[in-house]
Amino acid sequence: MTDDTRTLASPEAAAEILARQPDLEQALAYYRNHLASETAIDLSVAENVLLFHHSMKKKIFDNIQLIPERNIQYSPPAGTPELREQVAKLLARAFDVKVVEAKYVFGVAGVASALECIAFALKGADPVGPPLKDGDEVLIPAPYWQGFNWSFQERPKLKCVPVNLPTTGADRYRLTLALLKKAYEDRKAAGRAPRLLVLTNPHNPLGVNYPRALLDEIYGWALKGTDLHIISDEIYCHSQLDSSTTKFTSAVALDAYRTYAERIHVVWGFAKDFGLSGFRTGFVVSKNAAVRDTMLGNNDPAEPTHPLPWFSPFDSLKTYVIQYLLDAPANGPGSGLYTTYAMKEYRTLLNTSFGKVKAALDAAGIEYVHRPGDNAAQFFWLDLTKYLGKRSAHAQEATAGLPDAGPGGLDPDEEWLFRHLAAKPTEVTLLPGGAMHNPVPGFFRLCFTARQPEDVVTAVQRVATALGKLK
Ligand SMILES: Cc1ncc(COP(=O)(O)O)c(C=O)c1O
Numbered sequence: 103m104t105d106d107t108r109t110l111a112s113p114e115a116a117a118e119i120l121a122r123q124p125d126l127e128q129a130l131a132y133y134r135n136h137l138a139s140e141t142a143i144d145l146s147v148a149e150n151v152l153l154f155h156h157s158m159k160k161k162i163f164d165n166i167q168l169i170p171e172r173n174i175q176y177s178p179p180a181g182t183p184e185l186r187e188q189v190a191k192l193l194a195r196a197f198d199v200k201v202v203e204a205k206y207v208f209g210v211a212g213v214a215s216a217l218e219c220i221a222f223a224l225k226g227a228d229p230v231g232p233p234l235k236d237g238d239e240v241l242i243p244a245p246y247w248q249g250f251n252w253s254f255q256e257r258p259k260l261k262c263v264p265v266n267l268p269t270t271g272a273d274r275y276r277l278t279l280a281l282l283k284k285a286y287e288d289r290k291a292a293g294r295a296p297r298l299l300v301l302t303n304p305h306n307p308l309g310v311n312y313p314r315a316l317l318d319e320i321y322g323w324a325l326k327g328t329d330l331h332i333i334s335d336e337i338y339c340h341s342q343l344d345s346s347t348t349k350f351t352s353a354v355a356l357d358a359y360r361t362y363a364e365r366i367h368v369v370w371g372f373a374k375d376f377g378l379s380g381f382r383t384g385f386v387v388s389k390n391a392a393v394r395d396t397m398l399g400n401n402d403p404a405e406p407t408h409p410l411p412w413f414s415p416f417d418s419l420k421t422y423v424i425q426y427l428l429d430a431p432a433n434g435p436g437s438g439l440y441t442t443y444a445m446k447e448y449r450t451l452l453n454t455s456f457g458k459v460k461a462a463l464d465a466a467g468i469e470y471v472h473r474p475g476d477n478a479a480q481f482f483w484l485d486l487t488k489y490l491g492k493r494s495a496h497a498q499e500a501t502a503g504l505p506d507a508g509p510g511g512l513d514p515d516e517e518w519l520f521r522h523l524a525a526k527p528t529e530v531t532l533l534p535g536g537a538m539h540n541p542v543p544g545f546f547r548l549c550f551t552a553r554q555p556e557d558v559v560t561a562v563q564r565v566a567t568a569l570g571k572l573k
Contacts, residue, residue, distance in 0.1 A: 113137075113502075113503070116132075116136045116137055116503065117503060119132060119136075120132055120133060120136075120137070120503060120505055123505065124252060125248050125249070125252070125537065126146075126248075126505060126507050126533070126534070126537040127146060127147055127148070127248065127533055127537065129505035129506075130144060130146045130147055130505060130531050130533070131144075131147045131149075132505075133503055133504060133505055133531070134146075134147070134531065137502065137503035137504075138503075138529070138531075139526075139529065141529055142524075142529040142530070142531070143529065143530050143531075143553060143557055143558075143560065143561040143564075144530075144531045144552060144553075145530060145531065145532055145548045145549050145550070145552050145553065145558060145561055146531040146532050146533040146547070146549065146552075147533070147549060147552055148247075148306060148374060148379075148480060148481075148547075148549050148552075149374075149377065149379050149549065149551065149552045150341075150374055150375070150376075150377035150379075150448075150480060150551040150552070151377060151551065151552065151553060151554065152377065152448060152451040152452065152455065152551055152554075153376060153377045153444055153447070153448050153451065154377050155554070156447055156448075156451055157440075157443075157444060157447060158376075158377070158427075158444065161430060161432075161440055162423075162426060162427050162430055162440065165426075165430075166422075166423060166426055169419070169422055170422070172418075173418045173419065173421065173422035174418060174419075175418060176418065177415075177417065177418040177421050178416075179209075179210075179409050179411040179412045179415035179416065179417075180208040180209050180210065180397045180398055180409055180411045180415075180416060181207075181208065181209030181385075181416040181421065182421055182425075183204065184425065185209065185416070185421055185424065185425055185428070186204040186205075186207045186208070186209065187204040188425070188428040188429075189204075189207055189209070189385055189428070190202040190203060190204040190206075190207045192428070192441055193207065193370060193385070193387065195442070196336075196339050196340055196352070196370070196445075197336075197339070197352035197354050197355055197368075198351075198352065198355055199352070199354055199355050202354065202387060206387055206388060206389050206394075207385055207386070207387050208385065208386045208387075208388075208393075208394070208397035208398065208411070209383070209384070209385055209411065209416030210384045210385070210386065210397070210410075210411040210414055210415070210416055211382040211383070211384065211411070211414040211415055211416060211417070211420075212371060212373070212382035212383065212384045212414070213335065213337050213369050213370070213371040213373065213384040213385075214249050214252060214253050214384070215253075215382075215384050215411070215414040216369045216371070216384035216385060216386045217249075217250065217253035217254065217300075217333065217335070217369060217384075218252075218253040218254070218257060218258060219386060219393075219396055219397060219410045219411065220333060220367050220369070220386060220388065220393060220396075221234070221253065221254050221258035221260055221298075222257075222258055222396055222410060223390065223392045223393040223395070223396035223397075223410075224297070224298070224331055224390075224392065224393075225258060226392050226395070226396060229331075229390060229392040230331075230364045230365055230390065230392075231329045231331075231365075232329070234258075234260065234297045234298065236259040236260075237259065237260070237261055238260050238261070238296070238297045238298070239260070239261050239262075239263045239289055239294055239295075239296040239297065239298075240254050240260050240261065240262050240263060240296060240297070240298040240299075240300060241263055241265050241282065241285055241286065241289075241296045241298070241299045241300070241330075242262055242263070242264055242265065242299075242300045242539075243264075243265045243267055243277050243281070243282070243301070243302075243305075244264030244265060244266050244267060244538075244539040244540065244541060245267070245307055245308070245535055245538040245539055245540040245541075245545070246264065246300075246302065246306075246538060246539055247302065247306045247307075247335075247538065248537055248538055248539065250262055250300060254298075254300075260297075260298065263285070263289065263296060264539045264541075265281055265282060265285040266541040267281070267541070268281075269540075269541055269542045269545075274471065275308055275310075275471050275483070277312065277316065278316070279316070279319045279320055279323060282299070282320060282323075282324075283323065286328060286330075295328070295329075296330065297329065297330060297331065298330060298331050298332075298333065299320075299324055299330045299331070299332045299333070300332075300333045300335065301317075301320070301332065301333070301334050301335070301353075302335040302337075302338075303317075303334055303335070303336055303339075303350070303351075303352075303353075304336075304338040304339065304341060304342070304350060304477050304479040305479065306337075306338065306479065306481065307481050307483050307533070307535075307538055307547040308471065308481070308483055309472070309476065309477055309478035309479040309480070309481045309482075309483065310348065310476050310477055310478075310479075311342075311346060311348045311349065311350045311351070311476075311477045312348075312351070313348050313351075314349075314351040314356070317351055317353070317356055318356060318357065318358070321353070321356055321358035321362070321366070322358060325358055325361070325362040325365055325366075330365070331365045331366075331367065332353065332365060332366050332367070333367045333368075333369065334352070334353035334366065334367070334368045334369075335368075335369050336352055336353070336368055336369065336370050337369065337370055337371055337373065337374050337375075338374050338375065338479040338480065339352065339370060339375065340375035340445050340448060340449070341374065341375055341448075341452060341477075341479040341480050341551075342449060342452070342477055342479075343452070343453055343456055343477050343478055344449070344453050345453075345474070345475065346475065346476060346477035346478075347475035348475060348476065348477065350477070352368065353366050353368050354366070354368055354387065363389040363390075364388075364389055364390045364391075365390070366388075367386060367387070367388040367390065367393060368386075368387040368388070369384060369385065369386055369387070370384075370385050370387070371383045371384040371385060372424065372427075374479075374480065375445065375448065376427075376444070376448075377551075381420050381423070381424070382414075382420070383416065383420060383424060384416075395407065396409075396410050397409060397410065397411060399412075427440065427441065428441060432444075452480070452551065454555065455550050455551060455554075455555040455558065456478055456550060458555040458558070458559055459482065459548075459550040459555060459558050459559060459562060460472075460482075462558075462559040462562040462563065463482065463484075463562055466562055466563065466565070466566030467566070468484060468486075468562065468565065468566055468569065469484070469485040469486075469488075470482045470483055470484050470485060470548075471483045471485055471545075478550075480549050480550060480551040480552075481547055481548065481549055481550065482547075482548040482550060483535075483545060483546075483547060483548075484532065484545065484546045484547070484548055485544065485545055486519060486544050486545070486546055486569070487542070487543070487544030487545070488544075489519055489544070489569055489572050490513075490515040490516065490519065490543060490544045491515050492572035492573055493518075493572065493573070494522070494568075494571050494572055494573070499525035499526050500525070501521060501524050501525045501526075504521060504524050504525075504531075507520075507534070507536065507537065511536075512534050512536035512537070512543070513536055513543035513544075515543060515544070516534050516535070516536050516543035516544060517534065517536075519534075519544075519546075520532065520534045520546070522568065522572075523565055523568055527564070527568075528564045528565060528567070528568040529564070530561040530564055530565050532546040532547060532548050532565075533546060533547040533549075534546055535547065548562075
């Protein structure tokens with residue numbers, strides 16, 4: 103915690119705001135900034151501070167002084183043509199394809215909005231296949247980022263259906279085609295064949311990249327054998343460990359993309375890889391005409407529609423800052439782009455941080471789910487199941503303002519452990535797996551990019567001390 107991240111809300115006002123946060127992760131971000139003590143270490147929120155301190159502050163933010171008049175006025179809600187062109191180039195590099203065409207890239211305020219826009223588009227007049235309707239189901243391997251529920255359920259009125267990954271055995275936390283097929287067939291037999299499949303690649307919270315062969319199988323089955331659309335959430339695509347032997351494969355690099363592009367929609371944003379979470383930048387990459395009309399508007403005289411991003415735009419202020427970032431040279435004129443340099447440096451920072459935190463977890467005997475050769479993105483998926491139901495000799499300390507888990511709640515033992523670690527003297531917040539639809543209690547997500555590696559290591563040591571006292 104640094105002084106400049108705290109604001110002066112009264113405890114009552116802060117508590118009132120906290121009670122209204124839409125989910126546990128957002129509530130924990132607020133708690134960290136406004137209520138937690140100076141010594142608390144929050145590793146619950148998926149954020150990335152590494153690049154800002156490394157170079158982004160100096161090379162980008164320290165130089166942004168004046169916002170030109172043009173950038174305080176209206177600008178295209180799905181991003182200016184220049185911005186879409188530059189993001190298309192950045193994504194072509196990240197997705198390892200020759201070209202991503204800018205006309206298929208659309209900006210909006212955050213990936214959560216990008217996902218919602220796709221859902222609305224597929225419910226519209228002209229998607230490939232029958233339009234989705236209220237109550238249509240969305241298959242999502244679980245655990246998953248709980249925000250999918252906001253994006254698909256709250257306004258588009260679709261229904262998220264978790265496909266539980268196995269939590270024990272040889273295929274522990276592994277996605278297989280058989281699992282997806284079974285979930286699909288079961289729902290179909292109940293008269294509710296799902297219409298949308300969402301894959302997060304690299305995965306949050308498991309960190310893994312899906313192997314190309316598995317993606318070929320899944321896309322082949324879903325696109326040939328069903329009328330599913332697939333959303334590939336690739337928001338962590340630059341977050342790669344050098345030790346990962348399963349390389350990241352974007353949906354747009356798959357063979358299936360050549361035939362079925364209109365049913366494959368990719369999303370990405372600057373929140374995670376670039377650490378710009380508060381900016382709310384999201385991009386949809388889609389060749390589907392209904393998605394395009396939703397993102398850019400449709401001037402069909404029979405039924406004109408406004409661009410959906412008008413209501414959550416890639417506004418002129420973020421256009422200015424992101425454009426500055428995309429134009430900036432790495433090291434003075436002629437030195438190449440800062441973004442290319444930044445993603446290379448980020449990879450080194452990520453690997454270093456992962457190595458230090460892994461060593462600390464191993465030294466402390468804290469278990470986590472990670473096989474050699476797997477990617478980790480920004481996470482360790484801690485297995486604290488053996489501490490469930492154990493208690494310390496001391497009563498649990500109250501943690502003023504620590505948010506409730508929200509509707510549905512958490513398993514009581516998981517919640518106890520979450521609160522115990524968040525309380526003094528440990529003061530480390532981790533995200534309980536129950537907040538991510540994990541099928542069993544006792545798993546916690548630790549985001550190792552949320553603080554500098556030294557702080558994360560300190561947090562791991564404090565957690566180890568607390569766990570060591572449980573009987
Ligand atoms: C998989 C995934 N998709 C989307 C988002 C949300 O992105 P944004 O903050 O750009 O809305 C997150 C944030 O945690 C995420 O983990």
